[in-house]
Structure formats: C-alpha cells, structure tokens
Amino acid sequence: MGPPSLPRTHLDGWRRVAETVERPFDAGPVSVEAHTVRYERDGPPPRPFVFASRLRIRPETAPNAALTRLVERRAKSGFRDRLAERDVDPIEHRGDREIAIDDPDASRATLSTFRGQCVDRDGADEPGGGDRSGPVPVEALLAVLTADGYLLAGGAYSLDDDAYQDGRDASGARRDLLRLIRGVTPGDSEA
Structure with a gap:
C-alpha cells in the first residue's frame, strides 16, 4: 500500500518533497499507519504545500460514523501539530463543511479550515537576530x-498576495489547493 x-x-x-510511512497510533492490537506524499511550491517561507495520506487501520475496520469522528478529530490535531512545525502559530480552527470529491467512489469530504500566522525564522539564531520578516x-x-x-488531503498557502509572482494571488492558491484536494484518489501513482 502506498x-x-x-x-x-x-x-x-509543485515539487514532490517527501513520501513517508508513519505510525501515529499504536496501542496493543490496534494501530494506524499513515502513508503520505507531500509536495511544495518553490519560494520564500511560508511555502505552499499539499499532501495526501492513506490510513491503514489494524485490525481492519470498515469506516463507520464513530470511527470517522475519531479519525477526523485525530487528523485535525495532527494537522495542527504539522502546521506548528512549519512555524504557523497561533492556529485557529475556522470551521468545517462538506465538499464533493471528484472520485465517484469516494464519500463527501469533511473540509476543515484553519488560519494562523507564519513567522520566517531564517536567521533568527544568528547574532543580531538575523533578517527576520514579519x-x-x-x-x-x-x-x-x-x-x-x-x-486525508490538505495543505496551506499564504494569504499575503505579495508572496506570489506571475499574476498569482491567494485566491488562486486556494483554488489550486482545493482542486488537488478534490482530485485525491486511493490509487498508488499520480493519475
């Protein structure tokens, strides 16, 4: 499984930057393994990124309402942690809504929106504080x-239109990210 x-x-x-397998939960006979691929765009921090993960739950359990709520809650918590690792803080949950996915065999997705501030910490440890931006x-x-x-599928982008070149802006970045999220499929290679 990939x-x-x-x-x-x-x-x-977009540039593929990582493919990982992690075990975010392991308690006795129950475990969750996440197979993830991540892409980024080039540019100054905060660089837009997108990822997709497939979860393998052991023992195998068919999706159900209770398990889905647990997966959503754990996914939101883990996503907030990943954003914090990317220097996005504080992180505010702005709400959830359902969206359609392009794959006709997929369920509707619960889409969660978060907002935060990213501080470019490049050079922050250098004498004099480095060249820290706001x-x-x-x-x-x-x-x-x-x-x-x-x-799971998601990502982040800057809301500052000055972060974009070549006529791009934050609303275009949002459309691009949503198009990628809606296009996620369980297949093992890019379609």
Missing part, C-alpha cells in the same frame, strides 16, 4: 474522506 494519488494534471509547479497570514485546509479506507 500513499493516495493527487491529479498529475494539477501538479504543474508574520505572514496563512490559511490551511484539511479534508477527511473515505475511498477504499480513510484518506
């Missing part, structure tokens, strides 16, 4: 859905 796929047709300008507003999206098990 990570889910993101639509290749929408990955222009906080940059960031929006992050996380979707949880079922399609041959549980899939």
